[in-house]
Amino acid sequence: MLTIRKNLKFFVCAISVFTNLFFCSIAVAAEKIGIAFPTQNQERWYKEGFHLSNLLKKEGYDVELYFGGDNDADLQVRQVGRMINSGCKVLIISAIDGDSFSEVLKEAKKKHIPVISYDHLIMNTDAAEYYVTFDNYAVGLAQGHFIEKKLNLQNTSENKYIELFTGSLDDNNTNFFWKGAMSVLNPYIQNGTLIVKSGEKSIDKCATQGWDREIAMKRMESLINSQGYLPGGSKGSRIDAVLSPNDSIGNGIIRAFENAGFTEKNIPVITGQDGELEAVKNIHKGLLGMTIFKDANILCDRVIRMTNQLIKHQDVEINDIETYNNGKILEKTFMCEVTVVDKSNYKKVFVDSGLIDEKNLD
Secondary structure: HHHHHHHHHHHHHHHHHHHHHHHHHHOOOOOOEEEEEEEEOOOHHHHEEEEEEEEHHOOEEEEEEEEEOOOOOOHHHHHHHHHHOOOOOOOEOOOOOOOOOOHHHHHHHOOOOOOOEEEOOOOOOOOOOOEEEEEEHHHHHHHHHHHHHHHOOOOOOEHHHEOOOOOOOOOHHHHHHHHHHHHHHHHHHHHOOOOOOOHHHHHHHHHHHHHHHHHHHHHHHHHHHHHOOOOOOOOOOOEEEEEEEOHHHHHHHHHHHOOOOOOEEEEEEEOOOOHHHHHHHHHOOOOOOOOEEEHHHHHHHHHHHHHHHHHHOOOOOOOOOOOOOOOOOOEEEEEEEEEEEEOOOOOHHHHHOOOOOOHHHH
16 A cells, blocks of 8 residues: 555656646747748858757757748748747748738738838738848948949040849849939939940849749840950940849859850949848959948847847837838838949958858859
């Protein structure tokens, strides 16, 4: 009888300990955060997606990370729906198509799930209140000023020749990049200093669907052939600059020029953005004029801070509520600063900081 009582007491204690451990584990269960990024096929998004996910995990969150295939907007919408249904407490979305989320995010709003637009603005919904980005107008402005300086447009009496590229029309950032760059370049186009031989000067004509480098390369090859651009060409066959909004498009443009026989000695001034390894290599080789470095650490750190504030129901720190109207609301925005990188400082920004091993530039 004594043995039975001892065993019964032990069994009851074991049940009690197990129950306490079970309920304690529920009490400290990690909140789930959902991340939806455009594609794993571009260096920036692949690296940034896993970087942000790892930082959130270090903060103690459970993380669901999805990439939208090869910039598949419909797939991304389905992924967001999946995260809403799986119990995510905050959604971080870098939209492929900013206009595609109005329906799916109604469910997020119904469930009181805050949504942060990550660098690509989600349009036409009041469910995505928060936006973390870089100053996108300033990006275009910097690209325009770089071309202005390199071609000495303020002081030259000589005609200069340029072709214009911009990003994907389903990405709201494209509008800001274009407006910033053209605020500098358009006065020179209007007064005849800058000549666009192709006549393709509207945002619609210059857009690159999906920011696709192959599309950019093919368009540039077509322009080279149709306009008769030649390496080291004289007036009429010379091209002095190409406005490119990012590195992926810029790298496609460079390939088109290389295929046409251009080298670092006669390739036009080409702009970029994102600080991708291939772009930094091309700056090192003299093929790309500049890139805009949008430090992922700065952007991700700000998103982490915003996520923590949302989870803890604290006031969310922002620095802009006037610039970005998504068609329904003015976004509560935090704008981060960007860095212009060219031949003069690429080693300091990327090599000296340890971001890139100098051996990888050759």
